[in-house]
Amino acid sequence: MSVTARLGVDIGSATTKAVLALPGGARLPLMPDGSPRMRSRVFALPDGGFLVGSAARAAALEHPDRYLADPMLTIAGASIQLGDRTVDAVEVFAAILTAIKAEATRIAGHQLDLVTLTVPPAWGRIRRDALREAATTAGFTNVVFVSAPAAIATYLASTSANRTTAGGYMLVCDAGAAATTLTVLEHDDHGLQQLATTVAAGASGRDFDQLVAAHLIAAVTPPGQPASAADLQDPQWRSVLAAAEDAKVNLFDHERTAVALHDPYPPVVVDRTDLAKIVQPALAALSAAVTEVLSAADIAGTHLSLVVLAGGNAAMPGMKQVLASTTCHEPQVPVRTDIAAAEGALTAAVGSEVRAAVPAELPRVKLRPTDLIRPALFAASSMALLAAVAMTLWTGDSPTGLTVHLAEELISAAAVVAVLTAWSVAHLLPTLYLAGDSNVSEGTTLIRATFAGAGALGIVIAALYGLAIGALVGAITTEYASHAIVPAVPVAAGALLVAALARSIPAAAVAAWLTQLRHPVSAVLLGSFGILAMRYAVSAQISPGLSSIIIRIGGAATGLAIAVTLIRSRRLQLLTAAILTIGGFSVSSLGNNRAITLAYIAAIIWWTATRVATTARIAYPQLRARVEQVLTARSP
Incomplete structure (x- = not known):
C-alpha cells in the first residue's frame, strides 16, 4: 500500500516530539498537547484507558498513585503499578503513540500506517520489540527504527553545511x-x-x-x-x-x-x-x-x-x-534541537524498508596490542611480587620460639594482581571473538563464562599463593592463605557480578562496554615496581641514604599507579597523578611503605567496584530512576 504521509517520533523520558511529512514535502511539528514537546507523562484511568501529556499531569494532582512521569521506567520489561492497575511498556508507549497518531491523522486527513521511531543507541532486541509492539497496538503496521544519534546527525546535515x-x-x-x-x-x-x-x-x-x-x-x-x-x-x-x-x-x-x-x-x-x-x-x-x-x-x-x-x-x-x-x-x-531527532529520523528512513529490531551480530571491537600482552604482563608482575616475598623473608629467635618475618602486604598485592590477570584473560577472549565474525548468543555466553571463570580461578590462585608461602616457611596454617584470599575476594566477586550482569547488556553496547573493563597496564606495572622498590630498600644491605631514596621512588611510583587506577579523565588523572606522586615521594619511609601498598590494593578494589557499577548501569539504564521513584513513593 502506498504511503502518502510519514511520521517521525522521538519519545524521551521527559518529552515526546513528532514531525509529520506531508505528500508535498512539507514537514510539520505536531502539537497534540499545545506544544511541539508533549510531556511523556501517563495517567492510568480506572476504566483501562490512559491520559497523556498535560492532562495526565493535571489528573495526577488528585491521584498521584496513578501517574507515571517517565515511561522509560517500564521499557526494560518490568511492569509497574499505577493505582489499582498493573501496566507494562507496551500499554504505556501505545498510549503515547496513539495520541501522536490521532493528531497526525487529524492534520493529514487520512490514516497513517508508517512511523519512524528513534531509539537510544544501546537498545537491543527486548526494548525494541516492546516499542514495536506498542506501535502496532497504536495502529501502525510499518515501523522503522533509527538510532537517535544517527537521526540527529542526519538532521544537522540536512539543515546546514556541517x-x-x-x-x-x-x-x-x-x-x-x-x-x-x-x-x-x-x-x-x-x-x-x-x-x-x-x-x-x-x-x-x-x-x-x-x-x-x-x-x-x-x-x-x-x-x-x-x-x-x-x-x-x-x-x-x-x-x-x-x-x-x-x-x-x-x-x-x-x-x-x-x-x-x-x-x-x-x-x-x-x-x-x-x-x-x-x-x-x-x-x-x-x-x-x-x-x-x-x-x-x-x-x-x-x-x-x-x-x-x-x-x-x-x-x-x-x-x-x-x-x-x-x-x-x-x-x-x-537549529531546532527540540525536533532534531524526530525530523532527522524521517530523512534517515527515506526509502527504508521495515528492518529487524537489532542486527544479528554483535558490534565488533577493535583489538589493541595491549589486550594481547596484558595477561602476560600482569602474570609476570604477580609472580615478581610473590617471589619478592620468598626472597626477602627471614627467621629469628624469640622467647616463644622461631619467628618468621615477611611482608604480608606483598602476598596480598601478588594475589590481587593474580586475580587481575584472570580478569584480563576473561576480557581478552571475548575481545578476540568480537573482533571477527560474532553471534549474539555465543558472544554473550562467552563473556559470561570467561568472567565467571576468572572469579573462581582468581580465588583458587590466591589460596595457592598463601599455601605456597606457608609451605615455604614450614607452617601448617591458613594464616598466609588469609593474607592472599581476603583482598582477592572483592576483585573475584566483581568478576562474578560482571558475569551475572552480562546477559542484560544490550547488544549495541557490548563493544563499548568491553573497552571499559580494561584494567590499565601502566597502573599494574608502576604499582608492582613501586612495591618491589620499597621492599628492596627495606630488606637489602644498603646505606640508609640510598635506602631512603629508593623508598621514596617506590612510593612515588605507587602513588602514580593509584592515580592511574582510580581516575579515567585525562585532565583529572594528570592532576591527581601529580599530587599522589609528590605525596608518595614525600611520605615514603621505612614505617609506612606497608600503608602505601595497602592503599594501592584498595585502589584496585575500588576500580573493580566501579566496573561492576558501570556494568549494572549499562545493563539496567533505568535502575537509578526506578530506585528514586520507589524512595519518593515510600517517603511520608
Whole structure:
C-alpha cells in the first residue's frame, strides 16, 4: 500500500516530539498537547484507558498513585503499578503513540500506517520489540527504527553545511532528561555506522535538576544547619525539584530568574553564572564520559570532523565548553534541537524498508596490542611480587620460639594482581571473538563464562599463593592463605557480578562496554615496581641514604599507579597523578611503605567496584530512576 504521509517520533523520558511529512514535502511539528514537546507523562484511568501529556499531569494532582512521569521506567520489561492497575511498556508507549497518531491523522486527513521511531543507541532486541509492539497496538503496521544519534546527525546535515564525508568521524552528545548519551559515528560508504556509545553517569537533565535543587535548599537553610539533597525526599521539599527544573529551563533563555519556594521561604535569585558553577560536578562527569567513549571507539578528539550537541539540555551553560575542550572541536547545535531527532529520523528512513529490531551480530571491537600482552604482563608482575616475598623473608629467635618475618602486604598485592590477570584473560577472549565474525548468543555466553571463570580461578590462585608461602616457611596454617584470599575476594566477586550482569547488556553496547573493563597496564606495572622498590630498600644491605631514596621512588611510583587506577579523565588523572606522586615521594619511609601498598590494593578494589557499577548501569539504564521513584513513593 502506498504511503502518502510519514511520521517521525522521538519519545524521551521527559518529552515526546513528532514531525509529520506531508505528500508535498512539507514537514510539520505536531502539537497534540499545545506544544511541539508533549510531556511523556501517563495517567492510568480506572476504566483501562490512559491520559497523556498535560492532562495526565493535571489528573495526577488528585491521584498521584496513578501517574507515571517517565515511561522509560517500564521499557526494560518490568511492569509497574499505577493505582489499582498493573501496566507494562507496551500499554504505556501505545498510549503515547496513539495520541501522536490521532493528531497526525487529524492534520493529514487520512490514516497513517508508517512511523519512524528513534531509539537510544544501546537498545537491543527486548526494548525494541516492546516499542514495536506498542506501535502496532497504536495502529501502525510499518515501523522503522533509527538510532537517535544517527537521526540527529542526519538532521544537522540536512539543515546546514556541517556534515561529514566518507571516512569521517563525529561525536553526538544527546543531552536528555534521564540520560546524556555520547555516541561516536563513522561515516563510511554505507552511511553512518556506530562505533561506540556510553551514558554520561551523573550528567543527565535530572542530575542538573538535583544539583540546582540542592543549591536552593542550601540558600534558604539557616546558618549552622546541615543542608542536603536528601531533603528532597521530604514531602515539603518535593516541589523544590520542580522549581529547580523550571529555573534551569528559564536560565537557558534568560540571564537570571527568581525561584519561588513554599512559605515561609523567600524567592531565590539564580543567574547563568551561578548555574554554571552549580552544575560543575555534572560537567566533570561529562568530560570523563567523552574521554571514555573516544577511547572505546579507539580514536582521539583530533580524529573527529564534527561534534554535535542536541537534546533538551543542550543549552546548559558550560556544556559546549566541556565538549570543545575535550574534543578540540566547537560543538554544533541543530537549529531546532527540540525536533532534531524526530525530523532527522524521517530523512534517515527515506526509502527504508521495515528492518529487524537489532542486527544479528554483535558490534565488533577493535583489538589493541595491549589486550594481547596484558595477561602476560600482569602474570609476570604477580609472580615478581610473590617471589619478592620468598626472597626477602627471614627467621629469628624469640622467647616463644622461631619467628618468621615477611611482608604480608606483598602476598596480598601478588594475589590481587593474580586475580587481575584472570580478569584480563576473561576480557581478552571475548575481545578476540568480537573482533571477527560474532553471534549474539555465543558472544554473550562467552563473556559470561570467561568472567565467571576468572572469579573462581582468581580465588583458587590466591589460596595457592598463601599455601605456597606457608609451605615455604614450614607452617601448617591458613594464616598466609588469609593474607592472599581476603583482598582477592572483592576483585573475584566483581568478576562474578560482571558475569551475572552480562546477559542484560544490550547488544549495541557490548563493544563499548568491553573497552571499559580494561584494567590499565601502566597502573599494574608502576604499582608492582613501586612495591618491589620499597621492599628492596627495606630488606637489602644498603646505606640508609640510598635506602631512603629508593623508598621514596617506590612510593612515588605507587602513588602514580593509584592515580592511574582510580581516575579515567585525562585532565583529572594528570592532576591527581601529580599530587599522589609528590605525596608518595614525600611520605615514603621505612614505617609506612606497608600503608602505601595497602592503599594501592584498595585502589584496585575500588576500580573493580566501579566496573561492576558501570556494568549494572549499562545493563539496567533505568535502575537509578526506578530506585528514586520507589524512595519518593515510600517517603511520608
